[in-house]
Amino acid sequence: MGEVIVVTSGKGGVGKTTTSANLGTGLAVAGHKVVLVDTDIGLRNLDVVMGLENRIVYDIVDVTSGNCRLRQALIKDKRFENLFLLPAAQTKDKNAVTPEQMRELSAELKQEFDYAIIDCPAGIEQGFKNAIAGADRAVVVTTPEMSAVRDADRIIGLLEAAELSNPKLIINRIRPQMVKRGDMMDMADILDILAIELLGVVPEDESIIISTNKGEPAVMDHNAKAGEAYRRITRRIRGEQVALMNLDVPEGLMDKLRKLVGLR
Amino acid sequence: MSLLEFVNRMLGKESTSSKNIAKERLRLVLVHDRASISPQMLNKLKEDLIKVISNYMDIDEDSMEVNLSQDDREVALVANIPVMKMKRDYSTKG
Numbered sequence: 413m414g415e416v417i418v419v420t421s422g423k424g425g426v427g428k429t430t431t432s433a434n435l436g437t438g439l440a441v442a443g444h445k446v447v448l449v450d451t452d453i454g455l456r457n458l459d460v461v462m463g464l465e466n467r468i469v470y471d472i473v474d475v476t477s478g479n480c481r482l483r484q485a486l487i488k489d490k491r492f493e494n495l496f497l498l499p500a501a502q503t504k505d506k507n508a509v510t511p512e513q514m515r516e517l518s519a520e521l522k523q524e525f526d527y528a529i530i531d532c533p534a535g536i537e538q539g540f541k542n543a544i545a546g547a548d549r550a551v552v553v554t555t556p557e558m559s560a561v562r563d564a565d566r567i568i569g570l571l572e573a574a575e576l577s578n579p580k581l582i583i584n585r586i587r588p589q590m591v592k593r594g595d596m597m598d599m600a601d602i603l604d605i606l607a608i609e610l611l612g613v614v615p616e617d618e619s620i621i622i623s624t625n626k627g628e629p630a631v632m633d634h635n636a637k638a639g640e641a642y643r644r645i646t647r648r649i650r651g652e653q654v655a656l657m658n659l660d661v662p663e664g665l666m667d668k669l670r671k672l673v674g675l676r
Numbered sequence: 677m678s679l680l681e682f683v684n685r686m687l688g689k690e691s692t693s694s695k696n697i698a699k700e701r702l703r704l705v706l707v708h709d710r711a712s713i714s715p716q717m718l719n720k721l722k723e724d725l726i727k728v729i730s731n732y733m734d735i736d737e738d739s740m741e742v743n744l745s746q747d748d749r750e751v752a753l754v755a756n757i758p759v760m761k762m763k764r765d766y767s768t769k770g
């Protein structure tokens with residue numbers, strides 16, 4: 413029996429789709445049978461990030477409305493034969509899926525896969541309710557910005573109300589230079605505010621954009637910092653204890669000056 | 677960045693850094709965001725309050741009011757509970 417993990421955030425553009433793609437790919441690399449489910453109806457994106465946009469025939473609404481069988485809609489990944497994508501519908505109405513249908517779909521996916529990763533749309537409306545309906549656990553993604561952290565707080569409340577307790581946090585797009593000069597909240601600040609368990613931190617990294625350009629998740633790139641971050645997150649999802657990545661920046665001129673005049 | 681800010685940062689003082697401003701603003705905004713309470717939870721709270729208070733006095737359950745109220749700085753639980761009758765306090769009067 414597999415596990416359904418929903419990746420959510422409240423605010424848009426903080427890295428849900430990026431996280432879903434990398435986590436799913438990371439789990440597939442580790443040998444698990446994985447399905448990625450894009451529930452962002454009308455704003456389909458996971459297909460592009462995975463580089464599978466040309467293979468879509470059916471979508472999630474086709475499955476939930478009985479237009480086709482689940483197996484017909486699943487797209488096999490190019491690189492890993494144990495990785496699949498169930499794409500979002502692009503032209504259908506947002507309310508085309510109900511929470512009840514999502515619960516049924518999730519139950520079916522759990523029979524067949526070790527992990528189903530649900531990429532959630534932004535917001536707290538119907539799409540969010542659908543995405544979490546069949547989930548066993550939740551991952552909340554935020555960036556170190558006020559608005560994203562605030563929305564994450566709201567989402568954590570809603571997840572708990574929906575009895576998806578103990579969501580785990582991913583802090584994405586950390587910029588160590590800005591943290592260092594005191595212009596960006598760090599991990600400790602955010603954990604203190606949100607009071608939930610940390611799943612991992614991901615640095616701001618050009619490789620995310622490059623990998624999206626190519627349709628190859630950064631978790632496969634062994635030279636990418638963000639890739640390393642997602643590899644560690646993947647291992648934590650599998651239950652391993654893994655140290656946090658060191659995001660410290662090398663000592664700059666200012667530090668040297670401060671030391672020189674004895675201020676540190 | 678003002679000169680004062682710059683000097684403070686040179687000295688490694690963090691209090692004026694923008695992250696601390698963000699943290700303080702977030703703290704305040706979350707106090708308000710989190711102050712919403714579902715009708716179910718409010719009802720449970722009322723029932724529990726009635727249970728406890730009834731050990732000490734008879735109250736008018738129908739006209740009792742319990743609500744969260746908030747202003748700029750803080751959130752308070754405000755209760756207005758009309759007392760019908762006090763119970764005799766044997767323990768202190770002995």
Ligand SMILES: Nc1ncnc2c1ncn2[C@@H]1O[C@H](COP(=O)(O)OP(=O)(O)O)[C@@H](O)[C@H]1O
Pocket residue numbers: 421423424425426427428429430431457534584585586614615616617618620621624638
């Ligand atoms: N760690 C990162 N470093 C650089 N860019 C990132 C990072 N994470 C996400 N992005 C970029 O931010 C944008 C939004 O990410 P996305 O995963 O689509 O967010 P969401 O699904 O939450 O709306 C994308 O263009 C993505 O490439």
Ligand SMILES: [Mg+2]
Pocket residue numbers: 428429430452457531532533
């Ligand atoms: Mg997305």
